[in-house]
Amino acid sequence: MPRADDIRGQALEVARGWSPPGAPRSWRLTAALFDAIAAHDELLQRLAAVPADRLPALLASAAVAFLVRRDRPVLLAGYFPEPGADQPPFDDGFFPAFRAFCSARLDDIADVCRTQRYQMNExxxxxxxxxxxxxxxxxxxxxxxxxxxxxxxxxxxxxxxxxxxxxxxxxxxxxxxxxxxxxxxxxxxxxxxxxxxxxxxxxxxxxxxxxxxxxxxxxxxxxxxxxxxxxxxxxxxxxxxxxxxxxxxxxxxxxxxxxxxxxxxxxxxxxxxxxxxxxxxxxxxxxxxxxxxxxxxxxxxxxxxxxxxxxxxxxxxxxxxxxxxxxxxxxxxxxxxxxxxxxxxxxxxxxxxxxxxxxxxxxxxxxxxxxxx
Ligand SMILES: C[S@@+](CC[C@H](N)C(=O)[O-])C[C@H]1O[C@@H](n2cnc3c(N)ncnc32)[C@H](O)[C@@H]1O
Structure with missing residues (x-):
């Protein structure tokens, strides 16, 4: 099982990948999502139960995006783009909205991480x-x-x-x-x-x-x-x-x-x-x-x-x-x-x-x- 600090490191690495100098503005949310995962200690503790080969940091990002698109929490949903639409504007209100959502929905996030597999198709x-x-x-x-x-x-x-x-x-x-x-x-x-x-x-x-x-x-x-x-x-x-x-x-x-x-x-x-x-x-x-x-x-x-x-x-x-x-x-x-x-x-x-x-x-x-x- 990976330790919470390893998962924090993985999330920060992904965030860095999405925030090089001159990165497009539409990348900001992805970088912020991984920064916010890295900053949420309780979430990281939960993710420490996910085996490393199931890519806990990426899985958590997907679980959050999935729940946000499905349940449309008022303060957070507006930051996430929908397919075919423009990237919504980003501001620092994202971070408290993410923290509140994550803290309230830890069990649901952990449940999605337990039952789903991170899968990427580019x-x-x-x-x-x-x-x-x-x-x-x-x-x-x-x-x-x-x-x-x-x-x-x-x-x-x-x-x-x-x-x-x-x-x-x-x-x-x-x-x-x-x-x-x-x-x-x-x-x-x-x-x-x-x-x-x-x-x-x-x-x-x-x-x-x-x-x-x-x-x-x-x-x-x-x-x-x-x-x-x-x-x-x-x-x-x-x-x-x-x-x-x-x-x-x-x-x-x-x-x-x-x-x-x-x-x-x-x-x-x-x-x-x-x-x-x-x-x-x-x-x-x-x-x-x-x-x-x-x-x-x-x-x-x-x-x-x-x-x-x-x-x-x-x-x-x-x-x-x-x-x-x-x-x-x-x-x-x-x-x-x-x-x-x-x-x-x-x-x-x-x-x-x-x-x-x-x-x-x-x-x-x-x-x-x-x-x-
Ligand atoms: C990183 S994804 C790439 C998917 C797609 N080729 C792309 O480029 O977007 C790797 C894919 O390979 C599949 N995969 C990994 N190991 C495999 C194996 N030993 N046999 C069959 N599929 C495998 C995974 O399930 C996943 O769908």
Missing amino acids: VARSSQIALGIAATAGAPGDPVALIDLGTGAGLGLQLDRYRYRIGTGTYGPAAAGLTLACEVRGPVVPPPAQLPPIAWRTGVDVHPVDVADPAARAWLLACAPPEASALSRLAAAMEIGRRHPETIISGDVVDVLHPVLGGVPPGLRIVVVDAYTAVFLAQQRRVRLAGILAEAGRTRPVTWLSLDPLVPLGPSGRDSVQGLPVPPALVRDYQDGGVFAVLGARTFAGADDRGRLLARAHPSGGWVEWLGP
């Missing part, structure tokens, strides 16, 4: 994944099968139904219900994000989220930061998911991937995407994952596209989850406080196993820095 990562799929596609127009590992609510399975503004380029259906913007950094221009036709798709998750279920949608929204643009894109993506239900297999990726690969119709190149999933697997499980993909690659090409931080998770990260070589300069930037993921591609075809890092990538899809040909 649809904006689809921009970076789309670039990766485009960069590794076969002949133009060749259809692919898409398997999204750790798909959560399946938002990554809908990536050809979103519109993208990446650097100066615009891609995807003009009538899409969601447009994702991604800044291009650095001197190298990424390839155009022209997706091949996706002829077959399936997600895998150990805890899938059913977007057809209003309660599951409400909880996923509560897990998103209370920031207007994050909430709006999540709500829009869930709506697209609701209109286009796709298969999601429930299970551990390493246990179920083999039969999932076996179910892909013949003739399709297979793209297996993992966004912020392989990083949570133990090293032997990642090796096993690569082995399953290599085995499937003996009969037809299989590309594993990974968007993950370096491992071990945390500031000492130095290795790619895919086992790809990482340039020392990139490791230095990462360890010096760079908060980014790397986008890598590893393709298994026959006896061939080729891979390379494609890009550095913002954890929430905000920017991409292409690493060159």
